[in-house]
Amino acid sequence: MDGGKRNRRAALRLASVVVILFGLTFAAAPLYSLYCKVTGVRPAAGAVAEAPTMAQPDIASVDREVTVRFDTNVADGLPWEFKPLVGRLEVHPGRAVEVRFAVRNLAHETIVGRAIPNIVPWQAAQYFNKTECFCFREQSLQAGESREMTVRFMVSPDLPDDINMLTLSYTFMNRDVQSARKYARNDVALSTKGAGGADESGDDGRKTILNAGEN
Amino acid sequence: MHGGSQFKRLMQFLAVALFLGVAGHVHAEYGINFPEPATPSARDIYQIHMRTMTIATVLLIIVFAIVSYSLYAHRKSRGFTPDQNFHRGWFGRWSWVLVPLLVLGVDMTIAGSAEEVLKRLWLVPKDKDMMEVKITGHQWWWEYEYLDQGVRVESRYVPQEKAGSLYLRDVDNPLVLPINTKIRFLNTSADVNHSFWVPQLGFKKDAIAGYITETWAVIDKEGTYRGQCAQLCGTWHARMPIVVQAVTPEKFTAWVGAQKTRMAAAEAEAASGKVWSKEDLLEKGRDLYNKNCSACHQLDGKGLPPAFPPLMAGGGFPAGENMTKPLQERGFFKDGKIVVGPVPKHLDIVLNGIAGTPMQPWNQLNDLEIAAIVTYERNAFNNNTGDVIQPADVAKARGATAPAKSD
Amino acid sequence: MNHATIAHAHEGGHHGVPHGWRRWLFSTNHKDIGTMYLVVSLIMLFLGGGMAMLIRAELFMPGIQLLQPDVYNNLVTNHALIMVFGAVMPAAAGMANWMIPLMIGAPDMALPRMNNMSFWFLVAAALMLVISMVVPFLPGGGTPVNTGWTLYPPLSVQVGMSMDFLIFTVHLLGISSILASINIIVTILNCRAPGMGLMDMPIFCWSWLVTAFLLIVILPPFAGAVTMLLFDRHFGTSFFNAAGGGDPQLFQHLFWFFGHPEVYVLLLPSMGILGHIIPTFARKPLFGYQSTVGAMLAVGTIGLAVWAHHQYTTGLSLAAVTYFMIGTIVISIPVGLLVFNYIATMWRGAMTFETPMLFAIGIILMFSFGGLTGVMLATIPGDIQYHDSYFVVAHFHYALIPGALLGLYAGVFYWLPKWTGNMYDERLGKIFFWMVIIGFNLTFFPQHFLGLAGMPRRIIDYNPMFTEFNMISSIGSFIFGAAHLVFLYVIVKTVRGGARAGDQVWEGAKGLEWTLPSPPPFHTFTTPPQIKLAQSEA
Structure with missing residues (x-):
C-alpha cells in the first residue's frame, strides 16, 4: 500500500527528531557551563574547565581598598577540616595577593576532594582573577594528611565602584560519589527512626541573655 | 432534564466559593493570608500579592457573572433558540484580536507593578561592611555562621514534648539578627537542596551544595519570626524549622559577646585538664551521643544491623565478616555477641573510625566531648562498666593513635 | 517475517474480529487499543487516587500516624508520576486512539503495530514503577524514591536502588508516549478523509496534534x-555533581524544560474535548475555530520557552527571571482566548445540562481560577512567598484537575454511549459530578490559605496551627475519592447494559463519529466517508 510507505517515512522522520533531541540534551551540559561562565551568573558551574587567567600588569589603584572575606565550607560526605588562615583582607584592586588555606584529611584513607569557588556578590566574579588556586585541580589527601594551599588572586581595577566588599567562598566536596555516600553524616537509609532530635543542652543561656536585655 | 435545579445548586455553590475567596484576602488577621511582614521587601511582596489577587478576583467575578448569565438566559428549557450566526458577526471576527489585547493589558499591569519590586529584591546591596550571615542547610538542621563575628550556631528542631504548640516551628538555637541593619545572606547546603523560607522576612532562596546564593533583608521590627525549609530534602524535610529572633543592635552585640564567651569557655574547659565527675560526663555524653551517634547506633544503643552494630553488650550482631571481624580484632565481638571491649580500643574506634566500615573518625570533636561520649557508651545501655574516661586520657590516645600530622 | 505479520493483520482485517486474549495482546485495532489505554488509565487513576487518600489521611491531623516519612515522600512522588503518566496521559491517548480515526474518517491509526507497541510499553512502565515502589521493602533495597516527581539531584543521587527502577520507568514511559505521539501525528497528517483540510479538522484532533508535537520535543530531553542522572549515580560522571564541575541546577532546567510543557500536554487534549462538548450542548458551532487552533498552537509554542518560572528561588539572574516572568504571564493570552472562545460558544446557545456539559461548565469556572492563581505565581515577588508552599499545591491541582482530569471525565461521559452503545445513568452521572465538584473544592480551596500562612509542601507533619484547613482538605479529598466509586459503578453499569444509544447520541453533536452506529463496528471507514458532513462543523 502506498499510504503505508508514506506513513513509515513520516514516522521515521519524527523518530529522527526524537533521536537528535535526545543527543542534544547531552550537549546541554557543556553549553550550560559555557553560558554560566560567559554571563558570570553561576561562576562555580564549570569550575573544572576554568583556566588560570593571565595576570594583568601590576597597576594598583592605591587609593582604593576593597575588603575580601574568605569563607570555607566542607560538604557532607567529605571528612576533612578546611579553614582559611586569614579571615579577611583589605586589598588594592590591581595588586596580586596571596592567601593560604589549611586543609586536613580526618579519615583513614586517601580521599580526593575538589574545592568549588564562589564569589559574592556574583557580579564581582568576572573582576576576580585567580592566577593560582587549589581549586584548579583535584586535591588528593592521604590519611590524616594536612596541607596548606595557596590562592593567588587579583581584584581587577575595573571592579565597579559600588562593590567594595566581596567574599570568596570555597566548598570542598568529595570527588567520588561512593566515598561521599560512605562518609555522609546522615545516610538516608537509616534515619527513618527519628534523627535530628534537639538536645536539652542546646539551650545554654542564649535565650536568657536576650530576655534579660529586654527588661 | 433538570437543568433548572442543577443550575440553582451550581449558583449557590459558586456564591459560597466566591465569598470565601473574597473574604480570604480581606480578613488577613484570620490566618488565611500572609503573616504580617517584618521587612520592607516582605511588605512590597505583600502589596504585589494583594494587587494581583484583587485583579484576579475581579476577573474571576466577571467570568462567573458572564457564565452565570449565559447559564440562566441561554437555555433550551427557557426556549432560547441558538444564534447560529453569532460567531460570524463582527464580534466573532474580531474577538481574536480584542481578547488578547485585553488580556495583554491586564498582564502588563501586573508585570509592570512587579518589575520594580523584583529589582529591589534581586539586586542585593553591596555596601561596605555589610553584615553577612551564611546559612547552611544540612539534613536536617540549619547552621548559621556570622562571618565577621566569628560565631557559629547550630539550629535543630525541638521534639513535640518540649515544643508544645510550637511543634515544628521551634528550634533549640534561633538565628539571632539585629534590626535596622542591612544583612546579606549567603545560602548554601552541605548535602541536598534546601530552601530557607521565613514568610515574614519575605525571601526564599534555595541552598545548593557547592553554590552560594545571595539574598538580603533589613528587619525593621523586633520579634520572633518562624519559617520552615521549603525544598524537599529527604526523610525529615518536615523537621527543619527556622526561627529568626530579631533584636536591637545593642542586644545583638551583647548576644555575640555571650556566644564568644561561651565558645571560649567550652574550649578552655575542654583543654583545662580538669578531672570530671562521672555524672557530669554521663550527662554531657548522653546529649552528645544522641546528637552525633544515635542516627546509626540508635538512641537505645541497639544499632541497626547489618550496617550499624549495637553498642549494648550481650546481643548478637547479624552482619557480614567485613563488619564483625574488625570488631572481633578490637575485642568488641566475641562468640557471636557484642561485648564492651578495652578502653584504648574504644577510644581508637571513636577517634579514628574503622576503615572499610561506615564508622568514620570523630576526631574533630574535642577531648572532653570524646571522653563524655565514650564514658556514656560504656555505662549506658546496661553496659555499666563503671569506667570513667577523662579528657586527658583522650588527649593521650589522640597522640598515640592518630595518624601522623604534618603540622 | 514483517511481511507475514502485515499479511496476517490484513487477513484479520477481512475476516472479522479476532477472539480471546490474542485479540488484546496482538491488537492493532485502534478501538481495542483505545479501550486498553482507557482501562489501564482507570486502574492507574485508582492507584494514584488511593495514594492521595493515604496522603490526606496522614495529613488529617498533626503528628505522624500512618506512614513512615520516606514512604510518605514516596507516595507524594508516585502519586504525581502515576497521575501524570499513568492516568491522564494514557486516558488522553486512549481517547485519541478511539476518536481521532473516527473523527477524520480513517480506517485505523496510521501505524497500527506501533500502536500496539506503545501501549505495551506503557504496561511495562507501570510494572517497572511498581517494582520501584516494592524494592525498598526488600532486604538491601535502600530508600524509596523520596524526591518528589521532580527527582532533583543531589537528593535523587542519595536514593537507593528504587531510583534506578524509576529512571527506567521514565525511559519506558517516554518511549511509549513518543511512539504514540508519532502515530497520532502521522495519522492526522496522512490519513484524513479526502477533502478534509487541516482547518476542517475537529478541534480534538488539533489539540492532539499540538500535544503530540510537544511530547516529541520535550520527552527526549527528559529521558536524557x-x-x-543514572550515569551520575553509577558511572562517575558529573553532569549534576558540583564536585566534578557539574551543576544540580542543570537538571532542574532540563526537568522543567520537560515539566512545564508537560502541563500543556495534560491540558490540551481535555481542552480539545471541551471544544466538542460545549458546541454539542449549546447547539451551536464552536466560537472562533481558527483562533482556538491558534491559541492551542500558541500555548504549545510559548509553553516551551518559560520553564524556569519553576526555579525563581534557585538564584537565577535578574535578566533571566524577568524574561521568564514576562513569558509566563504572556501564556495567559492564548489560554484566556481558549476560555473566552468556550464561553462565547455557550453564549446565545440553547444549553442543556447533561453530565458532560456540567463538567464543561465546572471546568471553565474552576480552570479560570487555577489560571488566575497561575498569573499570581508567575509574578516573581509573589512567587518568592508562594513557591514550594501549599499555595502551589492548590494552584496546580486547580489547573490540572479541572483542566486535564475533569475534561477527560467529561469525555468519558460524552463518548461512553458511542463506545459501548449504551447510555450511562444520567442521575448517577450528575451525582458523580456534584460529589467531584464539592470534594475537589473542599480539598484544594483551603490549601491556598495553608500556603499563604506558611505551610511548605511535601511535609508529612505540621504545626497544630495548620490543623483546621488540613482537616477540611482531608474531608474534601475523601468525598472526592468516594465520588470515584460512583464513577466506576457508572462505567461498569454502562458497559454491561442500559438504554440503547443511537448513532446520533447527542442531539446537537456534529462530526463523522456520530454517523457511525453505537458501538461502531470493529472496522470503520474502510472506504473514506463523504466529507461534507464534517465540514458542517467548521
Whole structure:
C-alpha cells in the first residue's frame, strides 16, 4: 500500500527528531557551563574547565581598598577540616595577593576532594582573577594528611565602584560519589527512626541573655 | 432534564466559593493570608500579592457573572433558540484580536507593578561592611555562621514534648539578627537542596551544595519570626524549622559577646585538664551521643544491623565478616555477641573510625566531648562498666593513635 | 517475517474480529487499543487516587500516624508520576486512539503495530514503577524514591536502588508516549478523509496534534536528563555533581524544560474535548475555530520557552527571571482566548445540562481560577512567598484537575454511549459530578490559605496551627475519592447494559463519529466517508 510507505517515512522522520533531541540534551551540559561562565551568573558551574587567567600588569589603584572575606565550607560526605588562615583582607584592586588555606584529611584513607569557588556578590566574579588556586585541580589527601594551599588572586581595577566588599567562598566536596555516600553524616537509609532530635543542652543561656536585655 | 435545579445548586455553590475567596484576602488577621511582614521587601511582596489577587478576583467575578448569565438566559428549557450566526458577526471576527489585547493589558499591569519590586529584591546591596550571615542547610538542621563575628550556631528542631504548640516551628538555637541593619545572606547546603523560607522576612532562596546564593533583608521590627525549609530534602524535610529572633543592635552585640564567651569557655574547659565527675560526663555524653551517634547506633544503643552494630553488650550482631571481624580484632565481638571491649580500643574506634566500615573518625570533636561520649557508651545501655574516661586520657590516645600530622 | 505479520493483520482485517486474549495482546485495532489505554488509565487513576487518600489521611491531623516519612515522600512522588503518566496521559491517548480515526474518517491509526507497541510499553512502565515502589521493602533495597516527581539531584543521587527502577520507568514511559505521539501525528497528517483540510479538522484532533508535537520535543530531553542522572549515580560522571564541575541546577532546567510543557500536554487534549462538548450542548458551532487552533498552537509554542518560572528561588539572574516572568504571564493570552472562545460558544446557545456539559461548565469556572492563581505565581515577588508552599499545591491541582482530569471525565461521559452503545445513568452521572465538584473544592480551596500562612509542601507533619484547613482538605479529598466509586459503578453499569444509544447520541453533536452506529463496528471507514458532513462543523 502506498499510504503505508508514506506513513513509515513520516514516522521515521519524527523518530529522527526524537533521536537528535535526545543527543542534544547531552550537549546541554557543556553549553550550560559555557553560558554560566560567559554571563558570570553561576561562576562555580564549570569550575573544572576554568583556566588560570593571565595576570594583568601590576597597576594598583592605591587609593582604593576593597575588603575580601574568605569563607570555607566542607560538604557532607567529605571528612576533612578546611579553614582559611586569614579571615579577611583589605586589598588594592590591581595588586596580586596571596592567601593560604589549611586543609586536613580526618579519615583513614586517601580521599580526593575538589574545592568549588564562589564569589559574592556574583557580579564581582568576572573582576576576580585567580592566577593560582587549589581549586584548579583535584586535591588528593592521604590519611590524616594536612596541607596548606595557596590562592593567588587579583581584584581587577575595573571592579565597579559600588562593590567594595566581596567574599570568596570555597566548598570542598568529595570527588567520588561512593566515598561521599560512605562518609555522609546522615545516610538516608537509616534515619527513618527519628534523627535530628534537639538536645536539652542546646539551650545554654542564649535565650536568657536576650530576655534579660529586654527588661 | 433538570437543568433548572442543577443550575440553582451550581449558583449557590459558586456564591459560597466566591465569598470565601473574597473574604480570604480581606480578613488577613484570620490566618488565611500572609503573616504580617517584618521587612520592607516582605511588605512590597505583600502589596504585589494583594494587587494581583484583587485583579484576579475581579476577573474571576466577571467570568462567573458572564457564565452565570449565559447559564440562566441561554437555555433550551427557557426556549432560547441558538444564534447560529453569532460567531460570524463582527464580534466573532474580531474577538481574536480584542481578547488578547485585553488580556495583554491586564498582564502588563501586573508585570509592570512587579518589575520594580523584583529589582529591589534581586539586586542585593553591596555596601561596605555589610553584615553577612551564611546559612547552611544540612539534613536536617540549619547552621548559621556570622562571618565577621566569628560565631557559629547550630539550629535543630525541638521534639513535640518540649515544643508544645510550637511543634515544628521551634528550634533549640534561633538565628539571632539585629534590626535596622542591612544583612546579606549567603545560602548554601552541605548535602541536598534546601530552601530557607521565613514568610515574614519575605525571601526564599534555595541552598545548593557547592553554590552560594545571595539574598538580603533589613528587619525593621523586633520579634520572633518562624519559617520552615521549603525544598524537599529527604526523610525529615518536615523537621527543619527556622526561627529568626530579631533584636536591637545593642542586644545583638551583647548576644555575640555571650556566644564568644561561651565558645571560649567550652574550649578552655575542654583543654583545662580538669578531672570530671562521672555524672557530669554521663550527662554531657548522653546529649552528645544522641546528637552525633544515635542516627546509626540508635538512641537505645541497639544499632541497626547489618550496617550499624549495637553498642549494648550481650546481643548478637547479624552482619557480614567485613563488619564483625574488625570488631572481633578490637575485642568488641566475641562468640557471636557484642561485648564492651578495652578502653584504648574504644577510644581508637571513636577517634579514628574503622576503615572499610561506615564508622568514620570523630576526631574533630574535642577531648572532653570524646571522653563524655565514650564514658556514656560504656555505662549506658546496661553496659555499666563503671569506667570513667577523662579528657586527658583522650588527649593521650589522640597522640598515640592518630595518624601522623604534618603540622 | 514483517511481511507475514502485515499479511496476517490484513487477513484479520477481512475476516472479522479476532477472539480471546490474542485479540488484546496482538491488537492493532485502534478501538481495542483505545479501550486498553482507557482501562489501564482507570486502574492507574485508582492507584494514584488511593495514594492521595493515604496522603490526606496522614495529613488529617498533626503528628505522624500512618506512614513512615520516606514512604510518605514516596507516595507524594508516585502519586504525581502515576497521575501524570499513568492516568491522564494514557486516558488522553486512549481517547485519541478511539476518536481521532473516527473523527477524520480513517480506517485505523496510521501505524497500527506501533500502536500496539506503545501501549505495551506503557504496561511495562507501570510494572517497572511498581517494582520501584516494592524494592525498598526488600532486604538491601535502600530508600524509596523520596524526591518528589521532580527527582532533583543531589537528593535523587542519595536514593537507593528504587531510583534506578524509576529512571527506567521514565525511559519506558517516554518511549511509549513518543511512539504514540508519532502515530497520532502521522495519522492526522496522512490519513484524513479526502477533502478534509487541516482547518476542517475537529478541534480534538488539533489539540492532539499540538500535544503530540510537544511530547516529541520535550520527552527526549527528559529521558536524557534522567539518563545523565543514572550515569551520575553509577558511572562517575558529573553532569549534576558540583564536585566534578557539574551543576544540580542543570537538571532542574532540563526537568522543567520537560515539566512545564508537560502541563500543556495534560491540558490540551481535555481542552480539545471541551471544544466538542460545549458546541454539542449549546447547539451551536464552536466560537472562533481558527483562533482556538491558534491559541492551542500558541500555548504549545510559548509553553516551551518559560520553564524556569519553576526555579525563581534557585538564584537565577535578574535578566533571566524577568524574561521568564514576562513569558509566563504572556501564556495567559492564548489560554484566556481558549476560555473566552468556550464561553462565547455557550453564549446565545440553547444549553442543556447533561453530565458532560456540567463538567464543561465546572471546568471553565474552576480552570479560570487555577489560571488566575497561575498569573499570581508567575509574578516573581509573589512567587518568592508562594513557591514550594501549599499555595502551589492548590494552584496546580486547580489547573490540572479541572483542566486535564475533569475534561477527560467529561469525555468519558460524552463518548461512553458511542463506545459501548449504551447510555450511562444520567442521575448517577450528575451525582458523580456534584460529589467531584464539592470534594475537589473542599480539598484544594483551603490549601491556598495553608500556603499563604506558611505551610511548605511535601511535609508529612505540621504545626497544630495548620490543623483546621488540613482537616477540611482531608474531608474534601475523601468525598472526592468516594465520588470515584460512583464513577466506576457508572462505567461498569454502562458497559454491561442500559438504554440503547443511537448513532446520533447527542442531539446537537456534529462530526463523522456520530454517523457511525453505537458501538461502531470493529472496522470503520474502510472506504473514506463523504466529507461534507464534517465540514458542517467548521
